[in-house]
Structures are given as structure tokens and as C-alpha cells.
Amino acid sequence: xxxxxxxxxxxxxxxxxxxxxxxxxxxxxxxxxxxxxxxxxxxxxxxxxxxxxxxxxxxxxxxxxxxxxxxxxxxxxxxxxxxxxxxxxxxxxxxxxxxxxxxxxxxxxxxxxxxxxxxxxxxxxxxxxxxxxxxxxxxxxxxxxxxxxxxxxxxxxxxxxxxxxxxxxxxxxxxxxxxxxxxxxxxxxxxxxxxxxxxxxxxxxxxxxxxxxxxxxxxxxxxxxxxxxxxxxxxxxxxxxxxxxxxxxxxxxxxxxxxxxxxxxxxxxxxxxxxxxxxxxxxxxxxxxxxxxxxxxxxxxxxxxxxxxxxxxxxxxxxxxxxxxxxxxxxxxxxxx
Ligand SMILES: NC(=O)c1ccc[n+]([C@@H]2O[C@H](COP(=O)([O-])OP(=O)(O)OC[C@H]3O[C@@H](n4cnc5c(N)ncnc54)[C@H](OP(=O)(O)O)[C@@H]3O)[C@@H](O)[C@H]2O)c1
Numbered sequence: 001x002x003x004x005x006x007x008x009x010x011x012x013x014x015x016x017x018x019x020x021x022x023x024x025x026x027x028x029x030x031x032x033x034x035x036x037x038x039x040x041x042x043x044x045x046x047x048x049x050x051x052x053x054x055x056x057x058x059x060x061x062x063x064x065x066x067x068x069x070x071x072x073x074x075x076x077x078x079x080x081x082x083x084x085x086x087x088x089x090x091x092x093x094x095x096x097x098x099x100x101x102x103x104x105x106x107x108x109x110x111x112x113x114x115x116x117x118x119x120x121x122x123x124x125x126x127x128x129x130x131x132x133x134x135x136x137x138x139x140x141x142x143x144x145x146x147x148x149x150x151x152x153x154x155x156x157x158x159x160x161x162x163x164x165x166x167x168x169x170x171x172x173x174x175x176x177x178x179x180x181x182x183x184x185x186x187x188x189x190x191x192x193x194x195x196x197x198x199x200x201x202x203x204x205x206x207x208x209x210x211x212x213x214x215x216x217x218x219x220x221x222x223x224x225x226x227x228x229x230x231x232x233x234x235x236x237x238x239x240x241x242x243x244x245x246x247x248x249x250x251x252x253x254x255x256x257x258x259x260x261x262x263x264x265x266x267x268x269x270x271x272x273x274x275x276x277x278x279x280x281x282x283x284x285x286x287x288x289x290x291x292x293x294x295x296x297x298x299x300x301x302x303x304x305x306x307x308x309x310x311x312x313x314x315x316x317x318x319x320x321x322x323x324x325x326x327x328x329x330x331x332x333x334x335x336x337x
Contacts, residue, residue, distance in 0.1 A: 002337065003108035004317035006060045009050030012325070015062070015318045024104065024112035026074030031115050033086060034071040036127035038063035038106025039308075040317075040333045041135045041164055042262055045325050047101055056101055063106030063335065064090040064099050066113065067121060067131035077115040085121040087130045087296070088113045089289055106131070107317050109337045119292055122300045129306040132332040133295045136164030137306070138287025139259050141295060143235065144172040147284050148257045152177030154232040155217055157249060159204065159242055160262065161235075162189040163324075167307045167331045169235050170196055175303070181216065181231070183209055185327055192330055196307070204242075213249040220251040222276060233257060240264035247273035259284045307331030 003021035006014050026032050044062045047054075066088040070080055080086070088106075090099040094116055099105040104112065121130045143165075144150045156173045160166045161182035173180045174197040182198035184190045190201035202212045213231060220230030230251030236242055240263030246256055247270060256279060261267075273279060298304035309331040312320035320333050 001109040002314055003061050004063075004314055004335075006048055006056075006062060007058055009048065009056070011049075012318055012322055014048055015321060017315050017317065021061075021108065024110055026072055026077075026112060028074060028076045029115055030074035030112050031070050031077060031080060031086075031118065032072040032074075033066060033068040033088065033111045033113055035066055035106050035109060035111050035337045036068040037131035038067070038335050038337070039065040039128075039131045039136070039164070040320055040324055040335060041065070042260070042324055043135065044100065044321055048321065054101070060101075061104035061106075061108050061111075062100045063108075064101065065131045065134050066090075066099060066106035066111050067127040068106075068111070071110060074115070080115055080118060084118075085127070086118045087121050087134070087292065089117045089119055089292055090134050091286060092117060093289070107314065107335060107337070109314070119289070119296070122296055125296055125299050128308050128311065128334045128336070129299055130296065131334055132164070132306045132308055133299070134287060134292050136332060137168040137295050137304075138291045139284060140165050140168035140172060141291045142287050143257045143259050143282075143284040144169055144176070146288075146291070147282050148233060148235075148255060150176045150178050150233055154178045155181070155230075156233045156235065157181045157183065157209075157213060157231045157246075158235040159183045159209075159238050159246070161193055161198070162330045164329070164332045165237060165259065166235075167196060170198060171304060171307075178233075181213065189330055208245075209242075210245050210248050217249075220249065220254075220277060222252065230254065237261065238263045239267050241267065243267035244270045244273070247277075247279060250277060250279050252277050253280070255280045255282055257282050257284065308334050310334070311336055313337075
């Protein structure tokens, strides 16, 4: 089969196209999925580079989010048949493991998955939209709804709002009735965020977002408890030098939601803001199966529009990942083998 393969960790050149990678065969409880769409995430950049403490078996086929049609059903599998349209839950919740990291993922024509990881794609939901959901939209749902409880009327600041997780955080915050300030690295992305529903935007490469937020919503003070100065919720999966700045804009009792650290996981800390303003730092990791099912329903009903920015062929997988790594992405990048 054709596949995009990583044989050793490294830079962009470590992702190579292979026209003759061995086809997978199904074992007990497996299905083979003919991949119709796989979405890329920043996680794939980390996987290609190599992450401290995470062992990736080589050669690796990345791509955590896989949607397609069942091409073959392995022994012992019931309830699924050839031709069924399926989305694979990237997390193996029974034996452990993650698609595109510990086992081969979706950057290939065929992909082996455990039958218990399959989710039916409802009528009317495209393969590309389904593939865009689990990692980015699933984690955003967990962060904004399940753990973050973002509510009507709250002021929400989203850093990196143009990325896969970010656009969904914006969409979910607006669905909840919150007022959103979205941060992006270019004016062009900021414009698109306004079109997507942001109430205000900040180009945080050109301007200090702390000063901008103070100008928009006031500088939080301890006396500000019960008043409207500052921000209720900051969404920060960027880390690095944005971390302490995020603490500075939160009002008394504010929440900082995080699920990652694109720009660095061991930032400078200033815990004075956490105690003085009684802040809550809430982590989210991944999604539950029910989150994926809920998202598929939201998409099918038209309440949530999946933002697929660009679609690439398998042969273009390196370029597809470059768009993410070089911060050119707006929403999701999908590869269609
Ligand atoms: N724990 C979990 O389960 C989980 C699940 C999904 C994602 N994550 C994490 O969440 C983060 C976002 O993931 P994603 O797939 O949405 O990424 P993405 O699509 O690449 O979006 C990330 C956004 O962050 C901004 N950014 C700020 N500093 C950056 C930097 N130094 N390098 C690259 N981008 C930077 C970029 O927007 P601007 O250029 O406009 O600033 C970019 O659009 C990643 O760290 C990822 O590992 C964690």
C-alpha cells in the first residue's frame, strides 16, 4: 500500500512517501479500514520529532484521526461488515495505545484498527469532517464543556485560536453564549476568526495581549472581585512565554484551561497570581468516546460546522505537516489517501 512513513525521528525530511509499504492483515478482533480521510494535528509534529518519555515503534505511520470504510473484517469481529463507514477512536481504551503513535495511523491507504475502537459515521457526515473531530474537537469539547464549564456571558480569551483545537474552542464558546477574544499570529487569521464568530481579536505577535485585554476588559484587581474587570476563562495550550501573561489577565476566581504546550511545557511560573486571585488551572487530556459521538451528532444536525482548511493527497503529507509546523494552519488539515 501507499503510506507516509517515519523511519527515524527528525525534521520535516523524516516523513517520507513509500509506494510499497506492506499491507496490514487483520488479527483476532481487528478490522482493516480503507482510509478515506485522516486529519493531522500538532501532535504529529511532536511524534515525528520525538517526545521525551514516549517510545514510538519504527517504522511509524502517523495520523491519529482515521475515517474510512471497512475493507476487511478479522476473526471474532461481530457487528461490523465490509463497506461500513467508520471513524476510529484514536485511543485504545482496552489494551492501551494511541493510533498514529504506538500503532500505525491514518497516513496510509489501509489501516488496522481494533473493532472496539470503531464509531459509526452517521448519514450526511463526510469522511473529512469525521476525521477532523476526535483529537482536536474532542479535546476542545472536554476542555470547554466537560472540565471548563464555559457559560453564557463569560469572557473567554483563546490563545492560538486559529489552530485545530482553537477553532473548536471558539465555536463551542460561542455555542455556550460566551464573549470571545481570539488571539492569532497574523491579521489574516484574526480576520477569519472574526468571520467565525469571535467578538474581538488580538494579533499577539504584533501587540502585547495583556495590555490589549486590559484596554478591552480592564485590569483585574483584588477589589475587582464581583466586578467585571478582566477575563473569566483563558484557553492556553501554548505554554512558553504566554503562561504567566495568561495568569495576569484573569479576574478573581478565573479559570485557565490547558491541554498542551506547543511553545514549551516548562514555562516560567508566577504562583502569586494563582493565590492572590484564587485562580483555577484546569487540565484536559483527550476525550471520551461519548465526546466523539456527541460531536458527530452536532455535525449531523448542522449545529457545528467542522472547519477543514486544506486537503492534501498522501503524497503531499510532508507539506501537509509543514503547514501545521509553520503556523500557517487555520482549523484542520486533512489528508485523503
Ligand atoms: N492533551 C491532549 O489530549 C491534546 C489534544 C489535542 C491537542 N493537544 C495540544 O494542543 C496544542 C494545539 O494542538 P493543535 O493540533 O490544535 O495545533 P495547531 O492546529 O497547530 O494549532 C496551534 C496554534 O497555536 C498557535 N501557536 C502559538 N505558538 C506556537 C508555536 N510556537 N508553534 C506552533 N503554533 C503556535 C498557532 O497559531 P498562531 O500562529 O496564530 O499563534 C497555531 O495555529 C498542541 O500543543 C497539542 O499537542 C493536546
